[in-house]
Amino acid sequence: MxxxxxxxxxxxxxxxxxxxxxxxxxxxxxxxxxxxxxxxxxxxxxxxxxxxxxxxxxxxxxxxxxxxxxxxxxxxxEGSDLVPADAFDRAKMYEWLFWEQYSHEPTIAVRRWRRAYLKQSDADLDPALLTKGQAALSRMDNALEGRRYLVGDRLSLADVALVAYTRWAPEGGFDLDGLPRLTTWIAHVERALGLPPTR
Ligand SMILES: N[C@@H](CCC(=O)N[C@@H](CS)C(=O)NCC(=O)O)C(=O)O
Missing domain, CATH: 3.40.30.10 (Glutaredoxin)
Structure with missing residues (x-):
């Protein structure tokens, strides 16, 4: 089968x-x-x-x-608890998924890839990757004020999608130290997914 x-x-x-x-x-x-x-x-x-x-x-x-x-x-x-049943929360999850692909992954994943795997030096990298990626991380840190998860009160695909490259952002030269809500969320989502802690 x-x-x-x-x-x-x-x-x-x-x-x-x-x-x-x-x-x-x-x-x-x-x-x-x-x-x-x-x-x-x-x-x-x-x-x-x-x-x-x-x-x-x-x-x-x-x-x-x-x-x-x-x-x-x-x-x-589809049909699992990773997709919110509430229509507005589900739309919020999509909001994060679309944002991840347009504003987060193209800066954070790309800079990580070029730096950690293509071994490009910081001087050779487009400076906008750093500023836009760092801004995306701050945007997440702000959104997590008073929240345990990005959407509603439980783990959703928004958390799964965004933790993937956020937890590896330091490999791209991004600084997570001044983003306490974000680092707490990373640890929490890693635990929920059974992943080894990155910090
Ligand atoms: N938007 C796509 C991006 C996929 C993507 O960029 N894949 C990369 C690895 S992260 C890849 O296959 N690279 C190999 C290549 O382009 O030859 C997705 O979310 O699946």
Missing amino acids: ARLKLFGSSISGNCLKPRWVAERLAIPFDWVEMDIIAGATRQPEFLSLNPSGQVPLAVLADRRVLAQSNAIMLHLA
């Missing part, structure tokens, strides 16, 4: 997002580790599955294929 297959890289926050959701919801899956540094996602066989040449990629038990980390998470978590 075929089961869910997740193509991903363990050094990619985008890839870990659907993996964490599958683990939390006890959805059986096979993980196919992809060496993105060696160009595994650009090989013809993989491109025939995902013409965008990116991971994560889910091949469902019925062989249908789904890309984009947040779309995969949403599909896996």
Whole structure:
């Protein structure tokens, strides 16, 4: 009997997002580790599955294929407590998911990737990555005032999506020290997901 297959890289926050959701919801899956540094996602066989040449990629038990980390998470978590039942809270969760992909990941994940894996020096990196990423982290710290989770009063996909690269932000040269609400939230979400603490 075929089961869910997740193509991903363990050094990619985008890839870990659907993996964490599958683990939390006890959805059986096979993980196919992809060496993105060696160009595994650009090989013809993989491109025939995902013409965008990116991971994560889910091949469902019925062989249908789904890309984009947040779309995969949403599909896996459909009907679970990771998706708020309340319509407004659900919309708030989407607000955070869209913001993550437009304003958070493109600065924090990109700077981390270039610095930690492509070994680019700080002087070679676009300074806007640092200022925009640091502003995104402050925006989260402010939003967490008086809150344990980003949406409502329980863990949702908003927390799962945003913790992925927020917890690794220091690898991108971002400073979390002046952001106490954010660091408390990171530790809390890591615990909820059963992840080793990053701090
Ligand atoms: N918006 C996409 C981004 C996916 C993405 O950037 N994947 C990277 C790893 S984090 C990748 O596959 N890189 C390899 C390549 O582009 O060849 C998502 O959330 O899934």
